Amino acid sequence: MGITIKDVAKAANVAPSTVSRVLSDNPRISMATKKRVRKAMKDLGYHPNINARSLANNSTQTLGIVMKSSADKALQNPFFPEVLRGVSSVAHKEQYSLNISTGETEDEVMESVRRMVEGHQVDGMMLLYSSKDDRVADYLLERGFPYVLIGKPTGNMNEVNHIDNDNIQAAIDITDVLIEKGHTRIAFVGGDPNLTVTEDRVAGYKLALQQAGIPIDNSYQVYTELLTSGGKEAVRELFQMDKPPTGLVVADDLMSVGMLTMLAEFGIRVPEDVSLVSFNNVYLSEIIRPALTTTDVQIFQLGNQAAKCLIENVKNKDEPIKRIIVPHNIVERDSVKQLE
Amino acid sequence: MGITIKDVAKAANVAPSTVSRVLSDNPRISMATKKRVRKAMKDLGYHPNINARSLANNSTQTLGIVMKSSADKALQNPFFPEVLRGVSSVAHKEQYSLNISTGETEDEVMESVRRMVEGHQVDGMMLLYSSKDDRVADYLLERGFPYVLIGKPTGNMNEVNHIDNDNIQAAIDITDVLIEKGHTRIAFVGGDPNLTVTEDRVAGYKLALQQAGIPIDNSYQVYTELLTSGGKEAVRELFQMDKPPTGLVVADDLMSVGMLTMLAEFGIRVPEDVSLVSFNNVYLSEIIRPALTTTDVQIFQLGNQAAKCLIENVKNKDEPIKRIIVPHNIVERDSVKQLE
DNA sequence: ATGAAAGCGCTAACAG
């Protein structure tokens, strides 16, 4: 097969173990032999067999990544590629590989996760979402396997590493821009209510209203997958109320795009007839018209920090559990109108 | 550490090799012992160590995936998640893992690819793009490492597995919808001209014009990254010509979204003032307004076929080189107007 | 500072 450590050893006139030590830059090897061995490696075009190494020292230098089961359109949300970029960037610097879960259904994904961890394919896992009753998270926690969550865990807050925004505050802040512009009839449009991020964002939305002394009306909250016929109904009802909202807090930029379209169909213009704010600040939100006033949650940073945190945890098993909050900020664009 | 094959062997009163054979469902093991061994595995909660297995039989059951260097926004193109879904689906069924390239710059990606292949981490590689002078593709080809390309290779057409659409025909077809609606002043807006997909699509665009007897005007072709100030200039110039186009063939749905915005800024309406058609048919294209008339290239299928092809090639080294063309079809929506 | 040897968990001849 390929060039092995033995070939290098022979070429450099040393023992295989010495080559191994050079590989890990062991300080107890003289500069002279290091030079010699390194030259031999170059000459022969040697590359260590990562599998063999993994087997020998029981560590794989690879991180597993779980996305939500790819069956739904959620994957087309630009959030994922962006967070992946953040992860990828630090993984590369730290010489870690990335192994992503396969499978379409929840069961398949779970199966692929088990394969990764029980098959000793990865040193740690990263979940790019957080939802209620998630089997993957439960499994990892129970097994005591190192992992990090992007989002907020459902319970066990102090036992699981997680990277999150302060989504409650973020929702307060973005709702406040509506309030400051004179809006009082403000509705919330969320996605999957099982996602903790949705929970937090409604919670913040409500708090903002409270603080402003605006009564909370439950018929002003709708949860919908985007663009399903059911979703369309929900939105229509919202605007057929006696007092339809003048402001919309939408849980996610991609959903906002969907909303924009539905509203257009109903002949409702943004921001003239209704103002809209949302979350994430993906690329799309700035190229769409109207450009969205949204919350920049620093997706890239989320991924970055998550990778760092996981790698630390993997390297040092009794690294304390961490909770890292990535700051957000409001970016105002053209989807909000000042009310008289 | 964990449960090993030896533990299972002991528990089932057989030799380790027997357990191994049960693992691979070797037909020369009696049903009785298979049952017994399998029970032992279940009881002990045994899972094979994939690394050890890889080392022993020199095959990793994992596929490497290369995306374009994630530095640019290209990654936010919903094309990638969708093709990944296709790949993931068959990878899972075939019990393959997916290892994605890390790094932000082209150099870093190249480095991570070398790590994968020379480090024996993957059995085959898949490139999710195809562009001129691509170091990764060159490297793989030269090394004779199994790989598959999504797109059309630049040269070596018969030496590299690839899955592609007939982009020339697709461009002809989509340009024809403009022509059939009476358009004659039709411009082409492409992205990175180094991508083979861009080449093919202009080529088809030109052929369509030719076949319709419409003269080809080079100032009607612009290549631009979306939304850069340079891009804006290019588009402005297009519409400041004596005879501005009445139809636009845009190389990609995401670019189309950017175009829509630029056009709006210039006060040009779609489809009233200019008609627009594009490629890919990502989710976005149906939820944006106007909904895009576009070419469905069956992204999921592209990924699916690519994975199948690669796995075949990996399993059987002298499987012939394949070229698979995934059919496209036109989906007409609301971005085109009939001209008088 | 370096070498010899055992072993990580599994597979694959080779026996029987």
Add this chain to the structure above:
DNA sequence: CTGTTAGCGCTTTCAT
């Protein structure tokens, strides 16, 4: 049909 025995390529004591 099943057991024995070598490795796969690397790391890591333990010597020297």
